[in-house]
Amino acid sequence: xxxxxxxxxxxxxxxxxxxxxxxxxxxxxxxxxxxxxxxxxxxxxxxxxxxxxxxxxxxxxxxxxxxxxxxxxxxxxxxxxxxxxxxxxxxxxxxxxxxxxxxxxxxxxxxxxxxxxxxxxxxxxxxxxxxxxxxxxxxxxxxxxxxxxxxxxxxxxxxxxxxxxxxxxxxxxxxxxxxxxxxxxxxxxxxxxxxxxxxxxxxxxxxxxxxxxxxxxxxxxxxxxxxxxxxxxxxxxxxxxxxxxxxxxxxxxxxxxxxxxxxxxxxxxxxxxxxxxxxxxxxxxxxxxxxxxxxxxxxxxxxx
Numbered sequence: 001x002x003x004x005x006x007x008x009x010x011x012x013x014x015x016x017x018x019x020x021x022x023x024x025x026x027x028x029x030x031x032x033x034x035x036x037x038x039x040x041x042x043x044x045x046x047x048x049x050x051x052x053x054x055x056x057x058x059x060x061x062x063x064x065x066x067x068x069x070x071x072x073x074x075x076x077x078x079x080x081x082x083x084x085x086x087x088x089x090x091x092x093x094x095x096x097x098x099x100x101x102x103x104x105x106x107x108x109x110x111x112x113x114x115x116x117x118x119x120x121x122x123x124x125x126x127x128x129x130x131x132x133x134x135x136x137x138x139x140x141x142x143x144x145x146x147x148x149x150x151x152x153x154x155x156x157x158x159x160x161x162x163x164x165x166x167x168x169x170x171x172x173x174x175x176x177x178x179x180x181x182x183x184x185x186x187x188x189x190x191x192x193x194x195x196x197x198x199x200x201x202x203x204x205x206x207x208x209x210x211x212x213x214x215x216x217x218x219x220x221x222x223x224x225x226x227x228x229x230x231x232x233x234x235x236x237x238x239x240x241x242x243x244x245x246x247x248x249x250x251x252x253x254x255x256x257x258x259x260x261x262x263x264x265x266x267x268x269x270x271x272x273x274x275x276x277x278x279x280x281x282x283x284x285x286x287x288x289x290x291x292x293x294x295x296x297x298x299x300x301x302x303x304x
Contacts (some may be wrong), residue, residue, distance in 0.1 A: 003283070013105055018078070019104055019189075019193070020078050020184075020186060020189040020190075021189045021190045021192070021193035021198065021200055021204065022201060022204065022227060023078060023204065023207075024201075024203050024204050025080065025186060025207050026284040028078050028079060028080040028086075028186065029073065029077060029078065029079040029080070030079070030080065030081075031079045031080060031082070031085075031087055031119050031169075032081075032082075033071060033079075033082035034073060034079055034087075034089075034135075035071075036063060036069065036070050036071070036134040037068055037071075038060070038068045038069035039064075039066050039068065039069075040060055040063055042054070056097075061119055062250055065130040065165065065250055067126045067194070068134070070132065070133075070134045073135075074089070075089055075091060075167065076088065076089060076090070077089050077091070079169065079185055079292050081171075083183065083185070084184065084186050084187060085171055085172075085183040085184070085185055086171070086172050086183075086186055086189060087169045087170060087171050087182050088169070088170070088172060089135060089167060089168070089169055089170075090167070090170050091165050091166070091167055091168070092146060092157050092165060092166065092168050093164055093165050094158060094159060094163070094164060094165065095147050096165055097136075097138065097145065097146050097147075097155070097166075097168070098141075098145055098146060098147040098148065099148050099152055099155065100148070101113065101114030101115065101152035102114050102115035102152050102156075104152070104155035104156040104158070104159050105159055113152075114132075114152045114153075115153055116153060119153045120153050120156045120157045120160065121157075123153060123154055123156075123157035124157040124161060126157075127158070127161045128161070129159055133151075133154040133157070133158070134151070134154070135149060135151075135166070135167035135169050136148050136150060136151035136155065136166060136167070136168045136169070137149050137150035137168070137169050137171075138168045138169070138174040138175070139171045140170055140171060140172050141173070141181070142181050143171070143176070146168065146170060148168070151264050154166070154174075154192075158205050159185075166246075168288075171183065171216075171273040172184040174188060174251055175190070187195055187208055189209070190204060190205070190207075190208055190211060193212055194211065194215050195289050199277055228282060
């Protein structure tokens with residue numbers, strides 16, 4: 001198996017039993033560092049249109065004849081992406097996963113499937129030669145369903161090799177009191193731990209001074225209201241007693257316009273879903289694995 005390790009990286013000391021609120025930001029693996037590293041040169045797509053991205057991904061799949069180098073990561077490790085979203089490396093039975101791009105257990109696939117027989121055969125040959133595939137990428141949906149967003153051909157090759165389980169990088173979710181499902185970010189995980197009375201390490205609170213300040217004066221503003229979403233408190237100095245007339249003046253100095261900008265930015269970053277609480281993420285709005293997240297993923301995600 002082609003693997004690589006980052007010597008001296010802070011996240012190499014991460015223990016699989018740690019919870020995300022026990023880890024500093026520096027202890028979390030950058031999500032871009034989990035991508036497989038291809039030996040192909042990066043030519044880049046002609047444009048970022050859907051057609052050019054798809055053509056670019058298919059071209060790299062055909063040219064890739066050597067298995068990529070997969071970063072060595074312990075099962076249960078935590079990662080953080082550019083949106084502060086938390087990912088965890090987990091193992092799942094393949095039958096328990098949701099594959100919108102095609103059923104890996106099917107004998108043949110139609111024109112609209114993202115599974116290609118010639119690609120499955122290539123990955124199966126790599127498996128038989130001892131090269132393990134990279135983990136899949138998936139989103140945790142409502143009611144705990146795990147929906148794969150990147151890597152539909154790898155499970156098909158694993159099924160044909162007789163495997164029953166696969167490693168998956170799962171983007172975790174948090175269900176708000178109103179029923180909406182959103183991304184679980186690291187600041188939100190820390191705040192939820194504080195709300196539950198857990199002992200968050202001071203080194204972690206040092207990454208979020210606004211949370212440390214809010215919870216240092218619990219009697220000044222009272223406790224959080226049960227029905228209030230915790231994601232409203234992720235932007236610096238939103239007061240715990242928001243809406244009360246006797247709020248201390250030092251809690252917040254924002255003008256109404258600044259509040260509007262803050263709440264709008266939080267809505268753009270955090271609010272997902274509709275009346276049914278389904279999780280709609282900008283990372284999964286396009287179901288093409290070749291254009292997942294960013295251009296850096298295109299460079300290293302030819303193994304799909």
